[in-house]
Amino acid sequence: MSSRQIPASVDSTTFDVIVVGGGAAGLRAAIAAVDADPKIRVGVVSKVYPMRSHTVSAEGGTAAVLRDYDNFDLHAFDTIKGSDYLADQDAVEFFAKQCPEEVIRLEHWGCPWSRDPDGKIAQRAFGGMSVKRTVFAADKVGFHILHTLFQTTMKYERIERLDEWFVTSLILEDGAVAGVVALDLRGGELARIGAKAVVLATGGCGRVYEFTTNGFIKTGDGMALAYRAGVPLKDMEFVQFHPTALPGTGILITEAARGEGGYLINKDGERFLKRYVPAKMELGPRDILSRSIMAEIREGRSFKGPYGDYVGLDLRHLGEETIDRKLPMVRELVETYVGIDPVHELIPVRPGQHYMMGGIHTNVRGETSLPGLYAVGEVACVSMNGANRLGSNSLSECLVFGAATGQAAAVYAKKKGWPSGSAGREALKAEEFRIFDGLLAREGGSETVAGLRVEMQLLMERTVGIYRDEAGLNEACARLAKLRDRFSNVAVGDRDRVFNTALTAVLELDFMLDVAAAIAHSALPRQESRGAHSRLDFPDRDDERFLRHTLVSRTKDAPRIEYAPVTITRWQPAARVY
Amino acid sequence: MAEKDVVFRVKRYRPGHDAAPHYQEYRIPYTDDMVVLDGLNYIKDQIDPTLTFRWSCRMGICGSCGASVNGKLRLTCGIFIKEVRGRAVTVDPMPNFPILKDLVVEFDDFLRKLQDVKPYIVRGEEKPLAEGEYLQTPEDVEAYRQQSMCINCMLCYSACPVFAASDHFVGPAASALAYRYIRDSRDEGADERLGILSTKTGIWECTFVGECSVVCPKDVDPAGAIQNLKVLASIRQMRELLVPKWARR
Numbered sequence: 001m002s003s004r005q006i007p008a009s010v011d012s013t014t015f016d017v018i019v020v021g022g023g024a025a026g027l028r029a030a031i032a033a034v035d036a037d038p039k040i041r042v043g044v045v046s047k048v049y050p051m052r053s054h055t056v057s058a059e060g061g062t063a064a065v066l067r068d069y070d071n072f073d074l075h076a077f078d079t080i081k082g083s084d085y086l087a088d089q090d091a092v093e094f095f096a097k098q099c100p101e102e103v104i105r106l107e108h109w110g111c112p113w114s115r116d117p118d119g120k121i122a123q124r125a126f127g128g129m130s131v132k133r134t135v136f137a138a139d140k141v142g143f144h145i146l147h148t149l150f151q152t153t154m155k156y157e158r159i160e161r162l163d164e165w166f167v168t169s170l171i172l173e174d175g176a177v178a179g180v181v182a183l184d185l186r187g188g189e190l191a192r193i194g195a196k197a198v199v200l201a202t203g204g205c206g207r208v209y210e211f212t213t214n215g216f217i218k219t220g221d222g223m224a225l226a227y228r229a230g231v232p233l234k235d236m237e238f239v240q241f242h243p244t245a246l247p248g249t250g251i252l253i254t255e256a257a258r259g260e261g262g263y264l265i266n267k268d269g270e271r272f273l274k275r276y277v278p279a280k281m282e283l284g285p286r287d288i289l290s291r292s293i294m295a296e297i298r299e300g301r302s303f304k305g306p307y308g309d310y311v312g313l314d315l316r317h318l319g320e321e322t323i324d325r326k327l328p329m330v331r332e333l334v335e336t337y338v339g340i341d342p343v344h345e346l347i348p349v350r351p352g353q354h355y356m357m358g359g360i361h362t363n364v365r366g367e368t369s370l371p372g373l374y375a376v377g378e379v380a381c382v383s384m385n386g387a388n389r390l391g392s393n394s395l396s397e398c399l400v401f402g403a404a405t406g407q408a409a410a411v412y413a414k415k416k417g418w419p420s421g422s423a424g425r426e427a428l429k430a431e432e433f434r435i436f437d438g439l440l441a442r443e444g445g446s447e448t449v450a451g452l453r454v455e456m457q458l459l460m461e462r463t464v465g466i467y468r469d470e471a472g473l474n475e476a477c478a479r480l481a482k483l484r485d486r487f488s489n490v491a492v493g494d495r496d497r498v499f500n501t502a503l504t505a506v507l508e509l510d511f512m513l514d515v516a517a518a519i520a521h522s523a524l525p526r527q528e529s530r531g532a533h534s535r536l537d538f539p540d541r542d543d544e545r546f547l548r549h550t551l552v553s554r555t556k557d558a559p560r561i562e563y564a565p566v567t568i569t570r571w572q573p574a575a576r577v578y
Numbered sequence: 579m580a581e582k583d584v585v586f587r588v589k590r591y592r593p594g595h596d597a598a599p600h601y602q603e604y605r606i607p608y609t610d611d612m613v614v615l616d617g618l619n620y621i622k623d624q625i626d627p628t629l630t631f632r633w634s635c636r637m638g639i640c641g642s643c644g645a646s647v648n649g650k651l652r653l654t655c656g657i658f659i660k661e662v663r664g665r666a667v668t669v670d671p672m673p674n675f676p677i678l679k680d681l682v683v684e685f686d687d688f689l690r691k692l693q694d695v696k697p698y699i700v701r702g703e704e705k706p707l708a709e710g711e712y713l714q715t716p717e718d719v720e721a722y723r724q725q726s727m728c729i730n731c732m733l734c735y736s737a738c739p740v741f742a743a744s745d746h747f748v749g750p751a752a753s754a755l756a757y758r759y760i761r762d763s764r765d766e767g768a769d770e771r772l773g774i775l776s777t778k779t780g781i782w783e784c785t786f787v788g789e790c791s792v793v794c795p796k797d798v799d800p801a802g803a804i805q806n807l808k809v810l811a812s813i814r815q816m817r818e819l820l821v822p823k824w825a826r827r
Contacts, residue, residue, distance in 0.1 A: 048632075049689075051730050052640045107711040110699040110762060112719055112726050119713030143639055144726065151697040151755070163686070186678055215634035248611060251637045306611075333637060336656060450623035493627025496592060499679040502627040 016040035016413040018195040022050025024398035025377025026201030027149040032406025047166040058142025059254035061134035062395035064099035082128040083386025084531035089569040102399035111148040125259040128285035134392040171427040177372035178419035188497025192424035196413040204378040209353035210457035213252035222379040224511035232551040234381040237523035238357035243289040245352030247307035255391040258282035263314040266301040280578040287388040287532040290351035312346035357385040366405025376405040387531020445491025469536040476520040521559040585666040615654040631681035641731035646670040651793040672736040695756035700767025725758035734790035746779040750790035750800030757803035
């Protein structure tokens with residue numbers, strides 16, 4: 001495998017399958033595809049070296065039923081209840097059954113899972129999971145999963161990497177996907193990369209928000225690529241806010257801190273969750289915990305700091321030995337970025353955007369409505385997370401659906417003929433015109449990318465955050481449309497072709513404005529509160545009207561909203577009480 | 579928080595445009611909780627959008643943002659502006675790598691070397707998934723845990739005088755990761771890897787300066803790993819010389 005064999009004038013019939021994104025979902029899909037068919041070649045196209053992908057920042061764990069005390073139905077039920085009954089139950093059942101195999105496979109590939117004294121894979125408690133089900137590697141689980149997968153891809157000569165290539169659009173031919181147009185960041189040229197099948201695995205879009213745990217690269221690229229190709233996005237109004245991010249930076253403090261016994265306390269030293277989730281306390285689901293923290297802040301029982309109100313995460317009673325063995329990264333991050341030692345002091349935390357339950361509308365094989373186009377991981381919405389994802393289900397989701405999607409793409413590619421290349425040539429020409437002649441050569445331009453980005457982020461934070469209401473959502477939709485207008489006047493501050501991160505920032509903002517509008521327009525008509533979508537003006541869940549998925553499609557004007565049924569197999573919707 | 583001023587001196591270089599690398603100075607406001615990466619982002623967003631550098635996670639785990647800060651090799655997300663001594667914060671690209679633009683360097687070479695040492699579990703026979711995991715006690719994990727922490731930030735290659743003199747040298751991180759798999763009880767590829775590492779561009783090039791372990795932000799200790807690899811390679815060589823083939827494991 002080498003990363004640079006593909007010249008800019010790449011032939012349009014180069015790959016059987018292209019995977020866009022090199023995180024856990026993308027790499028798992030790439031391996032599954034080459035394992036499924038000994039003849040195919042897979043290209044992994046990523047805007048960063050794959051080991052920089054945001055999977056690396058995941059901390060707490062990955063869920064799987066491995067013990068006698070646990071079973072698939074229990075994992076499925078916890079997930080469905082956590083989803084506020086919006087998850088498709090057939091997808092969840094499939095997921096729960098596949099998790100153990102994927103966790104064991106990662107173990108066989110060398111992942112350094114933490115172990116029990118008898119040598120078996122250890123498991124820890126996590127929010128919303130009724131038993132210890134979360135597999136972990138201390139608190140660097142995403143890091144170890146990503147590097148294990150990345151290093152394992154090096155076994156496969158038929159997986160080729162295109163590192164630091166930024167995909168700008170999908171190529172369509174005869175109603176099917178036929179490859180991607182991508183900007184080679186180092187060479188500074190656009191190129192068409194043909195393929196029979198394309199798997200989008202670009203992760204979420206946390207950078208649409210001002211305060212997020214997500215890295216800088218999480219800009220919703222794949223969501224926007226599919227959306228622009230006419231594929232609907234699903235349940236985009238469901239945005240997860242993680243209860244414990246560091247004020248100021250938004251750096252994540254893992255849920256494992258609570259799984260290992262940490263407390264959340266207010267300024268009176270009180271474990272305030274007894275008022276909100278008495279049966280679960282710190283192991284309640286994230287949507288409810290984030291709202292509980294906001295309620296404490298509203299009631300004046302929070303601490304005050306330079307970055308606003310916060311509550312305390314208390315690990316002191318766990319002791320130094322447990323913290324160092326099970327939560328070393330928490331200690332490292334808090335010492336570095338807050339300047340205190342969690343062995344002796346409270347960690348300041350507040351809720352921050354963390355994850356998108358919504359994403360590209362797919363089924364359990366990752367198939368979208370566009371033949372040949374697949375999506376997997378946070379970029380996709382199967383849906384198994386519904387209105388609220390449980391902690392440690394997302395890494396498992398990347399593995400389980402990464403495997404299923406990679407396989408499905410390989411099967412599809414085997415049957416599908418090579419694209420002719422003419423659509424690719426046209427798409428490339430169009431992108432050169434849009435990006436080089438349009439954006440890069442633009443004279444004047446009174447808007448800056450940083451200025452527009454911050455306005456969008458503050459707007460989303462204020463109006464499409466933890467709490468929403470009709471007035472705020474209307475404002476969001478209207479102002480996002482204005483930001484879209486102003487975007488046409490944005491200046492690209494660097495004219496150079498090579499490694500132009502000013503240009504990619506503009507392309508990313510372009511994607512984010514589409515995704516932000518999809519979120520706001522999906523949230524507005526959902527007149528109920530369910531999971532992470534909490535409407536002040538509609539505080540109750542309304543199964544009669546809204547036990548259904550939102551599908552949002554791009555049009556020339558405002559996004560179009562439709563609804564699709566939720567699959568219920570064995571668990572009838574019930575009140576969600578913890 | 580009180581705002582102060584600081585001067586950032588940042589090395590600029592655009593191959594093909596600039597005759598040679600040069601410094602550009604920016605005066606920026608800062609607070610005590612800002613890291614050097616925040617300063618670079620302030621410049622990019624507010625002053626000069628052409629300044630080019632990589633970053634993502636801003637929490638010391640993605641490995642994107644290494645640079646030389648006032649002569650010290652650091653992740654720019656992990657060093658606070660207030661910690662930097664002297665009148666200016668001087669930021670240079672990581673040495674020993676080709677510069678693509680400003681602070682962005684290319685290290686595809688490392689990825690080829692990493693691939694060469696087989697950074698994955700090598701086994702003669704795979705246990706079927708249905709039979710479950712390979713058992714490893716916490717002590718078994720401890721044997722390779724330290725070297726498994728490598729984030730591929732490449733600061734060790736920038737610090738390594740041997741790599742500076744000869745870029746064929748396999749280098750610290752690739753060696754550490756080879757050692758990580760050799761020490762893993764699930765792995766059977768030690769012999770193969772030690773053979774690969776014992777060539778003239780391999781571990782014997784290392785003169786044990788140890789700078790790699792000093793600059794490593796994750797305490798991976800590549801220098802220690804290389805010394806241990808030398809011991810293992812020597813034992814392997816002795817066995818080849820002294821033990822008849824049929825008696826070797």
